[in-house]
Amino acid sequence: MKTCLLMKKIFGKKNFGLLKEIGQAAQEDGLTAYLVGGPVRDFLLNKLSKPCTRRMQGKDLDIVISGGEKLEENTAINLAKKLFKIWSPHRRLAGEAWQKRIKFKIHQRFGTATILFPEKGNQLLEIDFAFSRKENYPSPGRLPEVEPGNIEDDLYRRDFTINALAVNLSSDEFGELVDSTDGKNDLKKKFIRVLHEKSFLDDPTRILRAARFAGRYNFSLEKKTLTWLKEAIKKNALFTISRQRFREEMVNILKEKESAHCLNLLADWSVLSFLSPDIRWDKTKTIDYKMEKGDENWLVGLLLLIKDLDYQKTEEITRRMVLTRKERKIILQSKKYLPDALKALEKNYSLTHLYHYLSLLPEQGLIYLGVTNSCWTNLIGTFQRRKDKAKPVLNGEDLKKIGYPPGPIYKKILKKIFQVKLLGKLPTYLSEKQTKEKEIKFVLRHFPLKGVTAKERA
Numbered sequence: 001m002k003t004c005l006l007m008k009k010i011f012g013k014k015n016f017g018l019l020k021e022i023g024q025a026a027q028e029d030g031l032t033a034y035l036v037g038g039p040v041r042d043f044l045l046n047k048l049s050k051p052c053t054r055r056m057q058g059k060d061l062d063i064v065i066s067g068g069e070k071l072e073e074n075t076a077i078n079l080a081k082k083l084f085k086i087w088s089p090h091r092r093l094a095g096e097a098w099q100k101r102i103k104f105k106i107h108q109r110f111g112t113a114t115i116l117f118p119e120k121g122n123q124l125l126e127i128d129f130a131f132s133r134k135e136n137y138p139s140p141g142r143l144p145e146v147e148p149g150n151i152e153d154d155l156y157r158r159d160f161t162i163n164a165l166a167v168n169l170s171s172d173e174f175g176e177l178v179d180s181t182d183g184k185n186d187l188k189k190k191f192i193r194v195l196h197e198k199s200f201l202d203d204p205t206r207i208l209r210a211a212r213f214a215g216r217y218n219f220s221l222e223k224k225t226l227t228w229l230k231e232a233i234k235k236n237a238l239f240t241i242s243r244q245r246f247r248e249e250m251v252n253i254l255k256e257k258e259s260a261h262c263l264n265l266l267a268d269w270s271v272l273s274f275l276s277p278d279i280r281w282d283k284t285k286t287i288d289y290k291m292e293k294g295d296e297n298w299l300v301g302l303l304l305l306i307k308d309l310d311y312q313k314t315e316e317i318t319r320r321m322v323l324t325r326k327e328r329k330i331i332l333q334s335k336k337y338l339p340d341a342l343k344a345l346e347k348n349y350s351l352t353h354l355y356h357y358l359s360l361l362p363e364q365g366l367i368y369l370g371v372t373n374s375c376w377t378n379l380i381g382t383f384q385r386r387k388d389k390a391k392p393v394l395n396g397e398d399l400k401k402i403g404y405p406p407g408p409i410y411k412k413i414l415k416k417i418f419q420v421k422l423l424g425k426l427p428t429y430l431s432e433k434q435t436k437e438k439e440i441k442f443v444l445r446h447f448p449l450k451g452v453t454a455k456e457r458a
C-alpha cells in the first residue's frame with residue numbers, strides 16, 4: 001500500500017488532513033515540516049505488523065520545522081500561530097465542530113507552541129511545534145544548550161534510533177521517511193539503541209525511557225547500549241537528574257499497559273533502589289489497571305511498587321517522587337488503611353466490617369486490592385458499584401430544614417446513611433424523591449429530634 005494511503009488509514013482521516021495542512025502551510029513560507037518521534041515510530045510499527053489494521057488513537061503529534069537560512073527561534077511559533085488562525089474560526093472538518101474550542105499555547109523560552117483540539121470525551125489531541133535544533137550538553141544530567149540546526153541534527157539529539165525518525169509533510173515529498181540513524185532497521189530487529197556512547201550520561205532519564213520502550217514493545221537493548229546503560233547506572237548518573245524529571249519518567253512507566261515489564265527491567269538494572277533501597281519488586285507480578293488520560297490510576301502501580309515500605313518510608317517516597325497534594329493523600333491514605341482492609345478480606349470479616357474498611361480507602365486503594373488478588377476482584381467490584389449508589393441524597397441543607405442544628409452531627413448522620421445504603425438496608429433503586437423520603441424517615445428514627453415526634457417532622 002502507498003505510504004500516503006497507509007498514513008490516512010493509520011492516523012485517521014481527520015489527523016491526516018491536519019498533517020497535510022501543516023506541510024502546506026510550512027511550504028508556503030519556504031519551510032519544511034516533519035512529523036517526528038513517537039508517531040512515526042508507531043506508524044512504522046503498524047506498517048510492519050501484518051495485517052496492519054490498528055488505528056493510532058489518542059496519540060499526540062510532534063512537528064519539527066526546518067528551513068535552512070530561514071530558520072529562527074520563533075519559526076515554529078509563527079507557523080503554529082498561522083495554523084491556529086486557519087483552524088480556529090468556525091470551520092468544519094470531517095463534519096465536526098471542534099475547531100470552535102481549539103486552544104493555543106506558546107512556550108516562548110523553548111521556541112515551541114502547542115495547539116490543542118478537543119476530541120471525544122475529555123480527550124485532547126495535542127500538536128506540538130518546534131524548530132529543528134542542535135543540542136550540546138554542558139555537563140551530565142543538565143538540560144542541553146540549544147541552537148537551530150537541520151532535521152538530521154534534530155534527530156541526532158534524540159534518545160533512541162527508533163525515536164529518531166521523521167516523515168516529510170511538504171506537498172512535494174509528503175510521506176518520505178528521514179531515517180539517518182537506521183531506526184527502521186532497529187524496529188524490525190526489535191532493538192533499543194542509543195545514538196552515541198555518552199547518551200545515558202548526557203541524559204540519564206534515558207535509562208528509564210529505555211525500560212519504558214523495551215517493556216512496552218517487548219524489545220531488547222542492543223548489546224553496546226546495554227553496556228553503556230549499566231556503566232551509567234554504576235556511575236550513579238541517575239543522581240544527576242532533578243526529582244521532577246525522575247518523577248515524569250517514572251509516572252510515564254507506571255502509566256504503561258506493560259508497566260510490570262518495565263519495572264522488571266528497572267529491577268534487573270538495580271534502578272529501583274534509587275527510589276528507595278527497601279523496595280522489593282516481585283518480578284512475577286503483573287499489573288492490570290485501566291489508565292485514562294489524565295487520571296491518577298498510575299498510583300496503583302506506585303502502591304504495588306512500595307508495598308513493603310512502612311508509612312514513614314512511604315512519606316519519603318512521596319517527596320522523592322514530587323507527588324502533588326492530591327496524589328500524596330491517595331498514597332498515604334491507602335498506606336494507612338490497606339492493612340485493615342487486607343486483614344478483613346483475608347479473614348472473611350462480616351460485610352459490615354469489610355465495607356467499613358473498604359470505604360476508608362481511596363479509589364486507587366480499592367483497585368490495588370483487586371489487582372493484588374484476583375479472588376477479591378468481584379467483591380471489590382460489587383463494593384465499588386454499591387458505593388457509587390450509596391451516596392446520600394440528603395445534604396446539610398436538608399438536615400438544617402428538618403431541624404438539626406448545624407455541627408458534627410451532620411457528618412455522622414450522612415455517614416450512617418451511606419453505611420446502611422451500602423449494606424442494602426435502605427433502597428438505592430428508587431427515584432430521587434422517594435429515596436429522599438426514605439432517608440428522612442431513617443434519620444428521624446435513628447437521630448431523634450428532642451421534643452418533636454418523627455411523624456410531625458416527616
Ligand code: ATP
Pocket residue numbers: 036037038039062157158159160163164203205206209
Ligand atoms: P509515547 O508513545 O509514550 O508518547 P514518545 O516517543 O512520543 O512516546 P515522548 O516522551 O512524548 O515519547 O517524547 C517525544 C519524543 O521526544 C521522543 O520520541 C524522542 O524522540 C524525544 N525525546 C523525549 N525525551 C527525550 C530524551 N530524554 N532524550 C532524547 N530525546 C527525547
